[in-house]
Amino acid sequence: MTSITEATPERADLARFGYSQELHRRVGSFASFAAGFSFVSILTTVFQLFFLGYGFGGAAFFWTWPIVFAGQLLVALNFSTLAARFPISGSIYQWSSRLAGSTFGWFTGWIMIIGQILTVAAAAIALQAVLPSIWTGFQLVGGSAANSSPSTPTGAQNAVILGVILLLVTTVINIVGIRLMTLVNSTGVVLELLGVTAIIIALFSHTKRGVSVLVNTSGAAPTPGSPYIWAFLASGLMAAYVMVGFDSAGELSEETRSPRHIAPRTIIRALVVSGIGGALLLIAALMAAPSLTDGKLATVGMPYVVEAVFGNTAGRIMLVDVIIAICVCTLACQTSGSRMMFSMARQQALPFHKVLSRVNPRTGTPIACSIVVGVGAVVALVVNLPQTAVFTALSSLCIAMLYIGYLGVTGPLLLHRIRAARGRPSEATAEGIDERGKKLFSLGKWGIPVTVIAVAYQVLAIINLAWPRSLVYDLTGHTWWLQWSAPLFIGGTLIIGYLVHLRLRGGTMTSPAPEVIKAEAAA
Numbered sequence: 001m002t003s004i005t006e007a008t009p010e011r012a013d014l015a016r017f018g019y020s021q022e023l024h025r026r027v028g029s030f031a032s033f034a035a036g037f038s039f040v041s042i043l044t045t046v047f048q049l050f051f052l053g054y055g056f057g058g059a060a061f062f063w064t065w066p067i068v069f070a071g072q073l074l075v076a077l078n079f080s081t082l083a084a085r086f087p088i089s090g091s092i093y094q095w096s097s098r099l100a101g102s103t104f105g106w107f108t109g110w111i112m113i114i115g116q117i118l119t120v121a122a123a124a125i126a127l128q129a130v131l132p133s134i135w136t137g138f139q140l141v142g143g144s145a146a147n148s149s150p151s152t153p154t155g156a157q158n159a160v161i162l163g164v165i166l167l168l169v170t171t172v173i174n175i176v177g178i179r180l181m182t183l184v185n186s187t188g189v190v191l192e193l194l195g196v197t198a199i200i201i202a203l204f205s206h207t208k209r210g211v212s213v214l215v216n217t218s219g220a221a222p223t224p225g226s227p228y229i230w231a232f233l234a235s236g237l238m239a240a241y242v243m244v245g246f247d248s249a250g251e252l253s254e255e256t257r258s259p260r261h262i263a264p265r266t267i268i269r270a271l272v273v274s275g276i277g278g279a280l281l282l283i284a285a286l287m288a289a290p291s292l293t294d295g296k297l298a299t300v301g302m303p304y305v306v307e308a309v310f311g312n313t314a315g316r317i318m319l320v321d322v323i324i325a326i327c328v329c330t331l332a333c334q335t336s337g338s339r340m341m342f343s344m345a346r347q348q349a350l351p352f353h354k355v356l357s358r359v360n361p362r363t364g365t366p367i368a369c370s371i372v373v374g375v376g377a378v379v380a381l382v383v384n385l386p387q388t389a390v391f392t393a394l395s396s397l398c399i400a401m402l403y404i405g406y407l408g409v410t411g412p413l414l415l416h417r418i419r420a421a422r423g424r425p426s427e428a429t430a431e432g433i434d435e436r437g438k439k440l441f442s443l444g445k446w447g448i449p450v451t452v453i454a455v456a457y458q459v460l461a462i463i464n465l466a467w468p469r470s471l472v473y474d475l476t477g478h479t480w481w482l483q484w485s486a487p488l489f490i491g492g493t494l495i496i497g498y499l500v501h502l503r504l505r506g507g508t509m510t511s512p513a514p515e516v517i518k519a520e521a522a523a
Helices: 009-015 029-040 042-085 091-100 102-129 153-176 178-204 211-215 228-242 259-288 302-346 367-382 390-421 444-466 485-505 517-522
Strands: none
Touching: 029 178, 029 259, 029 302, 042 091, 042 102, 042 178, 042 211, 042 228, 042 259, 042 302, 042 390, 042 444, 091 102, 091 302, 091 390, 102 153, 102 302, 102 367, 102 390, 102 485, 153 178, 153 302, 153 367, 178 259, 178 302, 211 259, 228 390, 228 444, 259 302, 302 367, 390 444, 390 485, 444 485
């Protein structure tokens, strides 16, 4: 096995960007795919938020899935282009900095860190959607399955408690090292893929209605007097929440062997497999659900369908697989967030950067970053302890933040593509070869149209995610600051970020944009 101190092509490649190899390269092709797939984690997110999509749009909410998938695929294609050219940890921050300058990149990275911490918290509380369904003893607050709905006070409080316990476990795994993390994550992904396949086959073999159910709006909850389109847009929050995190392969670039070749492909593969698997899972569930109108699809969601089809014993076995998926999803989210934080700290771009940028030589992991992300997620849960909208609010808020971070990459990339089309070469569009002698991943002549549509989609998605819907952000129905919490939180994040950046500018923060285009073209 290659020693971390041994000279390797990847090590030399990283040095051209001005960084030394501190993280251990233990990630292969499948582990890279697993990082992105487990972040998306269709079992986690579909089981967690099926009730949200159905509750807003009825069965016809399914069509938000292909719409979001198409938009995110365009984003992923752009990310793959950049992953081939900048194989560096903290990919979103690094890409944005190189495309738009260190200040713009800093704010993109800052938003991503906050968004990732919230995503870790949102993934952890997904346990509440499953554990009490397996055994009522997991309902630590209230002690009854009837009190386990995430929208009830006892369900929300129990979700926080279970989430905190899970975060303690994932933090320990991340601290131990990338070898254990990839082993746990890859094993979990294999089990999730097997579970998804088994559930889809079983549901399709127990259908109660045809595919016409996909245009059925029964059970939808539009605002009285409003057209269905507004309920449909709200139901799209479920799909938008699921299909993020595919860029995790880029976050682990410095720990991946042959990252210029592997990362671009695994970014796309993670999203495509998730998109197809999730679509089949939704269709099968809607066709096999015992009833569309008894209210359970809009409250209990997917666990209700699985238990009804499989029966108590087999259904609970399948739900155990969902629990595994939730655990590895939380683990992958935390790993990705810690690498983003490490990448910024290494540039002296965060407070306490000396501690945060320290990599344990034995484990090859930024231990302090893993702890900070874990603690941050715990804080996000604890402050939401009395909030009955904790599921929907956290989910929508964290994904809105990630979408803004993604836009901080694709927006500047579009400008670079336009300049390159006018004869002004860009590092982001430079040609070259990867570690295996193949041409770097590129969109060629399709670069500009793909990026234009991707940017337009992202802007519309951010507006939809942050829209102040009381049924998403304020289940009390009368607390204005909860209803407007998304724009308020995003604005507050930017203001605090400005103050932090203002302080750092007077320090020793360095620019993360070395000139490597000539070396890139000659590679």
